[in-house]
Amino acid sequence: MTGSGTALPxxxxxxxxxxxxxxxxxDSVTWRIHADPSYSVGGLRALMLQALHPVAMDGVARNSAAFRDQPWQRLIRTGQYVETLTFGTRTEARRAVARVRGLHSRFGGVESDSGRAYRVDDPDLLLWVHNCEVESLLSTARRGGLGLTDADADRYVTEQVAAAVLVGVPEDAVPRTVAGLDAWFADVRPSLAATAAARDAVRRLLLPPMPAWVQLLTPARPAWGGLAGLGFALLPPWARQLFSMPGLGLTDAAATGALRAFRQGLLALPTRLRHSPIVRTGIERTASAVPVSA
Incomplete structure (x- = not known):
């Protein structure tokens, strides 16, 4: 597939x-998951999972110098994009999507191992990024203790079809249930690999470059390392095996326990501290509607 597949409304x-x-x-499940404290950890997990697609990772490595130098800033920008798409007005969300589409249309390359020529906005690459995000945010929220039934989980996957279509994925290509999402990952797994670029990307997420004074005078390094390490430990076992890293010393049970403790700690904070300005604005704008539950 080549080029963005759908028109922007x-x-x-x-x-x-x-x-x-x-x-x-x-009243959507999307609001519940994207406003939950687990969202930040799920976003990190998604970036690490996305790195396992050789062509998608080649696109990041080839076209994103900012990711190499300041990987946490890419996470922040991606988080702000998803939050705007979720909590913004449709006009605000469309504006954010248009910017992303404009950037995607400018970049491409040839992945060296496969020899595949690609554009960053090829629908199959956009679908990979989308499905990694949906699977990561959903699985992290559920492991963190957000009360979601199986029906809620399926509803979330279905709701997120809209996000995939907006960025350019043909609607009929997007999974609509958890089972469909799981089957899609089973199909794509044989094509995944931890390339040198993927391993470097994960190392930079775990130990991002920081000014010396930040490392010495602030808790930024251990705080970020703990959060990123938790995101890695929450990856599915097959993904950790591809990276040849079992989980940074955390068993699955320990990772789940650490995630739940992290989530409960943030839930104890006032809403104004644990929600970003984008999330707060969306909640305030729609205050007359059904509120987001914790």
């Missing part, structure tokens, strides 16, 4: 009321 495609509520709305 415009303001004429929705009513003012739909614009106000956004693409998901406060």
């Amino acid at each position: 415009g303001p004429g495609d929705w009513t003012p009321e739909e614009d106000h509520e956004g693409f998901f709305g406060p």
